[in-house]
Amino acid sequence: MNGGGNGTEDDYDDEESDGPDEEDSEGGFVFGPERHPVPDADDDSEPDQEPETETTSTSEPQQEQASEPKPESESQSADDTDEDPTIKINLPDEDEPEDASATDSPESDPEPSSGGPSRGPEPSPNAVRNWSLLTLVLALASFFTAGVTYVTHDDVTPVVGAAAVGIAFTVLAVTALIDRISVLEMLSSGWIEHRRPVWFSIGLFAFGMLVGIALMLAGVDLTQLFIEAIEQQYPELAEDDEIGTTASFYLENNSLAFLVTIAGAVSVGLLTAFAMIVNGIIVGNISAVLGSTAGVDYVVAGLAPHGVFELPALFIAAGVGFRLLYRFGERLFGTRAEFLTKPYVYRTIAFVVFGWLLLALAAFVEAYVTPELLEMLFPEIVAEEP
Numbered sequence: 001m002n003g004g005g006n007g008t009e010d011d012y013d014d015e016e017s018d019g020p021d022e023e024d025s026e027g028g029f030v031f032g033p034e035r036h037p038v039p040d041a042d043d044d045s046e047p048d049q050e051p052e053t054e055t056t057s058t059s060e061p062q063q064e065q066a067s068e069p070k071p072e073s074e075s076q077s078a079d080d081t082d083e084d085p086t087i088k089i090n091l092p093d094e095d096e097p098e099d100a101s102a103t104d105s106p107e108s109d110p111e112p113s114s115g116g117p118s119r120g121p122e123p124s125p126n127a128v129r130n131w132s133l134l135t136l137v138l139a140l141a142s143f144f145t146a147g148v149t150y151v152t153h154d155d156v157t158p159v160v161g162a163a164a165v166g167i168a169f170t171v172l173a174v175t176a177l178i179d180r181i182s183v184l185e186m187l188s189s190g191w192i193e194h195r196r197p198v199w200f201s202i203g204l205f206a207f208g209m210l211v212g213i214a215l216m217l218a219g220v221d222l223t224q225l226f227i228e229a230i231e232q233q234y235p236e237l238a239e240d241d242e243i244g245t246t247a248s249f250y251l252e253n254n255s256l257a258f259l260v261t262i263a264g265a266v267s268v269g270l271l272t273a274f275a276m277i278v279n280g281i282i283v284g285n286i287s288a289v290l291g292s293t294a295g296v297d298y299v300v301a302g303l304a305p306h307g308v309f310e311l312p313a314l315f316i317a318a319g320v321g322f323r324l325l326y327r328f329g330e331r332l333f334g335t336r337a338e339f340l341t342k343p344y345v346y347r348t349i350a351f352v353v354f355g356w357l358l359l360a361l362a363a364f365v366e367a368y369v370t371p372e373l374l375e376m377l378f379p380e381i382v383a384e385e386p
Contacts, residue, residue: 127188128188161360165357201315205314212285247367276318327344
């Protein structure tokens with residue numbers, strides 16, 4: 001009943017491992033030399049006496065195995081362990097990755113709250129491809145605008161301007177093929193940096209639209225007031241009846257609003273928030289008024305072509321302004337090491353330039369594409385306009 005299946009010493013030897021001193025390559029376990037019970041000096045039992053229990057019956061095979069000559073490698077291992085019989089365990093910590101940089105999340109804070117500045121948020125693996133496709137679509141929209149302008153207008157200047165915007169977007173799309181240029185990566189990092197304040201800006205604009213619609217339902221029409229404000233700002237264009245007829249007019253007017261929205265950070269964000277809410281009130285009120293008289297389809301055709309470019313540009317400007325204020329607050333309260341860092345400045349500049357290009361495209365579309373679309377779809381309504 002002792003030892004292996006037949007109680008023999010051979011079965012016991014087969015169950016023995018290659019040696020107690022052999023190191024586990026995976027776990028890194030190192031054990032000391034094998035220890036055997038030594039009888040006390042005053043023990044009256046003779047060594048040849050047969051064991052009475054199953055536990056002590058294995059002492060003879062172990063002693064015989066210990067008396068056998070060991071290979072040189074095992075003898076060397078035994079000598080090493082004799083010097084330090086302490087059991088050593090070297091297990092890797094599974095909770096800590098081998099490469100800490102591989103676990104950087106694109107959602108993480110661009111600069112840590114303590115310590116030196118980092119490279120900023122890491123874009124996702126598909127970010128460059130997505131931004132390349134987006135800029136390519138914007139380039140096609142710009143070239144399409146240039147084509148429509150060339151067909152419907154005799155002046156070549158706006159055609160060149162729209163084509164220049166298309167070339168700029170094309171250059172951004174092509175940089176994805178150049179490893180040394182990381183503009184699209186900076187754009188992706190800029191979006192990750194500013195997307196929360198951008199969404200906050202969209203919320204303020206939506207709130208303003210609701211207020212504008214409520215004013216319209218209360219009988220307040222801001223259309224005439226808005227037109228008078230534009231005529232007072234551009235009296236020369238009002239005399240020549242050229243308000244809203246050129247891309248330069250829209251680009252100048254919207255660029256000023258774009259820069260003021262970013263600079264609103266110095267007013268503790270009040271000017272930025274005011275700009276978003278007021279723009280929402282104007283758009284919401286005028287859209288509701290035109291929708292009640294000319295129809296919702298007319299409003300969609302009159303706002304959607306250029307609005308899909310202009311509104312995101314304004315949201316980007318507001319997001320940058322709010323983010324500047326937030327970073328300054330973090331630095332003021334000591335939760336951020338530095339207010340401005342080179343990586344932050346680079347990705348923010350790239351993000352702002354991208355937003356301004358959207359604004360420029362919107363100006364050309366609003367001046368040369370939207371009027372043609374309205375005249376084609378709603379000729380009777382356009383003819384009745386003063």
